[in-house]
Amino acid sequence: MLKAAIVGATGIVGQQFLVALHHHPWFEVRQLAASERSAGKKYSQAIRDEKTGGLRWYCSEEPPSEAMDLNVVKTSELKLSECDIVFTAIEPEEAKILEPQLAQKVPVVSTASAFRYEEDTPILIPGVNSDHADLLDLQRSKRGWRGFITPIPNCTTTGLTITLKPIFDEFGVQSVLMTSMQAVSGAGRSPGVIALDIIDNVIPFIPNEEEKVQQETLKILGSFNGNSIKPADFGVSCTCTRVNVREGHTESVLVSTVKENSVEDVAKTMRGFDGGLREMGLPSAPKQMITVHDDPYRPQPRLDRDTENGMTTAVGRVRKDTVMKNGVKYLLVSHNTKMGAAAGAVLVAELLKKKDIL
Amino acid sequence: MLKAAIVGATGIVGQQFLVALHHHPWFEVRQLAASERSAGKKYSQAIRDEKTGGLRWYCSEEPPSEAMDLNVVKTSELKLSECDIVFTAIEPEEAKILEPQLAQKVPVVSTASAFRYEEDTPILIPGVNSDHADLLDLQRSKRGWRGFITPIPNCTTTGLTITLKPIFDEFGVQSVLMTSMQAVSGAGRSPGVIALDIIDNVIPFIPNEEEKVQQETLKILGSFNGNSIKPADFGVSCTCTRVNVREGHTESVLVSTVKENSVEDVAKTMRGFDGGLREMGLPSAPKQMITVHDDPYRPQPRLDRDTENGMTTAVGRVRKDTVMKNGVKYLLVSHNTKMGAAAGAVLVAELLKKKDIL
Amino acid sequence: MLKAAIVGATGIVGQQFLVALHHHPWFEVRQLAASERSAGKKYSQAIRDEKTGGLRWYCSEEPPSEAMDLNVVKTSELKLSECDIVFTAIEPEEAKILEPQLAQKVPVVSTASAFRYEEDTPILIPGVNSDHADLLDLQRSKRGWRGFITPIPNCTTTGLTITLKPIFDEFGVQSVLMTSMQAVSGAGRSPGVIALDIIDNVIPFIPNEEEKVQQETLKILGSFNGNSIKPADFGVSCTCTRVNVREGHTESVLVSTVKENSVEDVAKTMRGFDGGLREMGLPSAPKQMITVHDDPYRPQPRLDRDTENGMTTAVGRVRKDTVMKNGVKYLLVSHNTKMGAAAGAVLVAELLKKKDIL
């Protein structure tokens, strides 16, 4: 068993890490770090609201009992020598400072965006760009770290890139247009999306989201030559909106491919897509990277987000587009706080372990 | 004052007609028709639930008092000789049969889709294709009717076409891509969208909606040569979804123009767009056909749908697209049950009156 | 294995029966009946929308594969001789006619209200009034039926009565005041609650609901002397409202007891309440009839409805009331379409089997 620590353990993503690592066959959570307010308390106390006695626990799964008795410390007090991997669930500004300190001693799998756009840093989605993981060796040696930092993508990038990958490999991609209808959980809880703002409403703007998705998609689908990642070379144009949905990002996608395609072939390619995951036997990997629906009323976030524990990407309405050259359209639903966050980060850790990078 | 009748007066769109015609300076509602169940009752009784005593009144405005005392009759019992115009708010299958019967004697402004795609029938949006109204003379003579049928567009077409018009005129349009996030009121109430289906959800499919919007947009922006409408010649590709919003369709639009454009010029063109409405002095016309926002968080359906009584189209986030040639992107909010339904139909009637076609 | 039939199999409650009976150790679904529109089709076809190809399947669980190949027949065509039990999921008016026809030959467990208020008919909640089941023998002989009809309570009654039972037994009940905040699924789908009506809203009235809850509560908590049920003798006063929640009725309850009570004792009594279920070993029975929370923010419908597959009643905020004599207040959440509907009816069937009444 590898010994894991979680930084930012009392927040919503930290809690999702606890759930994702509960009864994990390879990793065991041994240390928890959080802000000064929580440090020095047992986890069960740290998430208890003193005034009301209520629990500040935000997952639908119950809090794992093994975590409740762990002591919460400040990040600087983590015993990194007793740690094989650190999962971080903190804000980008904090990540920029803390993650390099951690990475000097131990591998860091991060949900923050702080290092996503660094040249020596891959943005990993197992099955999509597993080979990019080797860039971490270079990062390590270049930075003189014993560990490394490997961030997962923005939750809106994840489903888009997973569904693009088989199309990209089979038909080539010329351009991608995407409009997202994102769940409120994507904004976290501090302060997250206020109910007042989203009841009976759509919010047409999420700061920096479109730029992130555009840049990350090209990097993830880029080619790694052993030294660096060359981003894929096609246009990506996004409009990101927020809708009144708890979990599960919906995306309306139009892809113009290089080669001719048929709707049947695109659907078949998606259905067959595996990215080598099956044979690797990663514990958190879904059986199907992509679940393609024939029912035109699918995918729906409420019905499809939890399929395969939120690790598959649900696709539907695959159909011809008549405006773009070799245009094909579809909708997808991706679980933004499972595959798109902590559980996706655990899947990355599993890949790294399998590849002996960890 | 022109004497108006409403067919389908007890349904939600019929009620919206009553509201839109309340205190109207040019039209006066004198007759109401509805199904057999309601016929023979006063309107105030017809909309009362006998079992519970509750009112089946669905508008946020109070029921106009002048309507409450009118008798409801079957459509076949309307006194068409005492009627200058009929507004219909019925299902397409019914419209196909009833509207021609009415049109033999009196002009019909319809919210149904039954006749939208007929060659001799315009789909009017005042300010966008006011000149198409003249096609009604041909319809009249060709069909041997004393009246005519003029349908308004699908509510999702309305905002899209209004915002495309100034761009089309100024820069030419090469192609249009649109993903809609439509309000539940667009589905009416029989049965409409069930709460069970839309709470915490997005529904990715609305039967026939995408085809309607694509076809109607090209017809409305088509050119009328005095004899027939030649549809505009560009690609339109839509994805129509339903979100958890009561009123106000949001649309994410990408336009590729023929000529080069700048974001500033597109916004300016939209802001200045009037379509000749201002000088016509139509009572229901908004001061601004299009309200362009600079705040990136706008337009939002809850905040912007009611601007100018729901008759303006709110636009925001006008910005460059980098994927399409001369691409420009924006979001719009259009009030689907005001400008997109009964109030929009009343505006059409005002145009016809102003043009002496009525 | 007992052979079961479901009447009303294509509706939402019928589907919930299929889910509740999937892999059931005692019952096997062998026949399905529905309306004429569905009769003659395989179940998989009967629930398919011909126009769009979409499935009319309304449970979050996938449709049980064993049901998909069954033929759907009209109720009159069920082979009752090959049937040990019929579960009905139909409207009360229909139930009034069909259920006696079925009961002449076979036991009927019904979700309809049609027979709830008959003198010779119990309203069973296993663990609360299991002994009332013996009234079915009298019903049988009195009506000359080989089977019987046993309806489950209204879904709003269920949680209230379960939580009252231990208090009633321990402290006696003088009066009960309850305000419910009911989920939209309680209204079914035909037409159910329209999204337009409940978005950003509370509906303060549900026809006949308050009367049903008041009457059923007293009957269920009544005493059975071997011949008839004598309703409990205390006041029940309800206000039933509808809120924007999919599943899970929330109820704010105030009980005035006969004997003095303490909050601790009430909570303890609820926690210990079992009603003899544990030793009976009914497959669908929850481990805890009542789950009592200390966290003042619980119970919440979204967090607590699915506990123990929706078969437990979640209680929280047990606290003293200062207005009523021996007043104690609490809130409860009960899963209205699990314990409160089909799954609750299956639990009744399990009780009847265990008691050899079936």
Add this chain to the structure above:
Amino acid sequence: MLKAAIVGATGIVGQQFLVALHHHPWFEVRQLAASERSAGKKYSQAIRDEKTGGLRWYCSEEPPSEAMDLNVVKTSELKLSECDIVFTAIEPEEAKILEPQLAQKVPVVSTASAFRYEEDTPILIPGVNSDHADLLDLQRSKRGWRGFITPIPNCTTTGLTITLKPIFDEFGVQSVLMTSMQAVSGAGRSPGVIALDIIDNVIPFIPNEEEKVQQETLKILGSFNGNSIKPADFGVSCTCTRVNVREGHTESVLVSTVKENSVEDVAKTMRGFDGGLREMGLPSAPKQMITVHDDPYRPQPRLDRDTENGMTTAVGRVRKDTVMKNGVKYLLVSHNTKMGAAAGAVLVAELLKKKDIL
């Protein structure tokens, strides 16, 4: 014109004050105070998000143009000598410190709870306890202030107390039981209710709310003998919950009266209730303090909250209760951010002006 200042002007309640005082015939907003972050900026800048350019404006009404050019200062920098009244919209902890400093020089009408429970401080609802205003003279002299502090009630108290008042006067009140279904706007925006928590949910607990409502109701309905307020002497028992509604608190109320009552008389008494407001001619006063509906489906927060600009309390389902002695039940909807907040505070100021206390 009296010169008004608003403290906490950039927050949501501060903005509601600006809206409530826009074009007010008696008061003119001349000074604005807010936190250090905003101090030194024009109001239009202070509410602009620098990063995104979006407006942090939270009312559905547009920002009053006259406010946009005012300079925002720190509270300590307000020129109190140029000010006739201060409206405060700040948190209780801050109010405890700032309001006495202000009240030394100028009258303060407060939305905070800080001083509500002080002996020398009335909680005013014009029309309900207008006579309590005279207690402010004693407060003034006792504390040696030139001004005074007069807080409005908790927003959940307001509708309850208004509807109880005519019953209390006509029939006497023995006890009151209330379950509220409160709108999310009642929690403000810092952080307010997170969408994640309330989508598809009810939250059964609002800290301290029930105690506040219980205590305030008795104080407001208490009698003032010229020296002190003697709280009313009856039991009040509340359960306060949060539902997925933007604006408008719904309350399910049961009142046991001292004298016998009939439903008709209670409804009539409510309809006729005026509290002397009509003859006072206060600009913000509703025509009807209470609007009583016969339709059993009313009141609904979305349909009824905005009646009379949110200043009336909508009541429906007035009916007999059979459990309590002389029991009568009803539901009410009260606009928590109009009559229950800033607009209600302006109404208090109008009363004080009319009574020459200001």
